[in-house]
Amino acid sequence: MASLFPSPDCIGLAPGAVLLPGAALDDETGIVQALNEVLEQAPPRHMLTPGGLRMSVAVSNCGGLGWVSDRSGYRYERLDPDSGRPWPALPDSFARLARAAASRAGFEGFEPDACLVSVYAPGARLSLHQDKDERDVAGHPLVSLSLGLPAVFQLGGLARGDRTLKVPLSHGDALVWGGASRLRYHGVATVSDGEHRLLGRRRINLSFRRAG
Numbered sequence: 457m458a459s460l461f462p463s464p465d466c467i468g469l470a471p472g473a474v475l476l477p478g479a480a481l482d483d484e485t486g487i488v489q490a491l492n493e494v495l496e497q498a499p500p501r502h503m504l505t506p507g508g509l510r511m512s513v514a515v516s517n518c519g520g521l522g523w524v525s526d527r528s529g530y531r532y533e534r535l536d537p538d539s540g541r542p543w544p545a546l547p548d549s550f551a552r553l554a555r556a557a558a559s560r561a562g563f564e565g566f567e568p569d570a571c572l573v574s575v576y577a578p579g580a581r582l583s584l585h586q587d588k589d590e591r592d593v594a595g596h597p598l599v600s601l602s603l604g605l606p607a608v609f610q611l612g613g614l615a616r617g618d619r620t621l622k623v624p625l626s627h628g629d630a631l632v633w634g635g636a637s638r639l640r641y642h643g644v645a646t647v648s649d650g651e652h653r654l655l656g657r658r659r660i661n662l663s664f665r666r667a668g
């Protein structure tokens with residue numbers, strides 16, 4: 457449920473959309489360790505889009521449901537199609553971060569059941585899209601955590617052609633968008649090369665959703 461008053465340390469981007477600078481820095485060691493374990497159990501892969509193109513971003517998942525893409529479309533699956541096993545459990549440190557960020561943004565009671573892990577090598581980008589494969593898009597926000605190399609997030613409007621706000625993201629920053637902004641188009645500009653002290657030549661995004 458959205459509250460009218462996000463906490464004062466949020467930077468408002470649009471109604472229902474906020475940036476929480478450095479939200480994960482207090483627990484970065486725990487989060488990066490849990491992330492490494494998830495990626496060991498379910499290695500990131502370049503999925504095929506329904507149109508037959510390979511995504512430049514490599515993805516994996518943790519939580520009860522995992523987002524997948526292939527020639528037959530986008531959907532959530534309980535099993536990793538590569539291994540046939542359930543996705544790794546959502547680490548406690550991830551769930552804590554997602555709940556706290558949602559609450560600071562004014563969305564109390566957010567309980568993610570899916571975390572899409574997106575791994576960007578330098579040169580990877582994510583084109584503008586809406587996240588609408590979740591069962592109740594009106595009822596739950598998206599919480600997104602940026603780790604590793606910096607990136608520029610593009611926050612658009614409700615139509616693909618709307619102007620985008622360019623939001624520079626650093627390691628540990630979280631974004632939350634829900635309510636009137638939940639179906640905004642969004643994407644990530646091409647990631648520049650660099651070396652991050654914990655994650656090397658990678659930018660990794662954790663996208664927390666209530667999918668089922």
Ligand SMILES: O=C(O)CCC(=O)C(=O)O
Binds near residue numbers: 572609
């Ligand atoms: O990598 C990001 O910051 C955004 C990821 C994203 O748009 C998504 O998971 O839907």
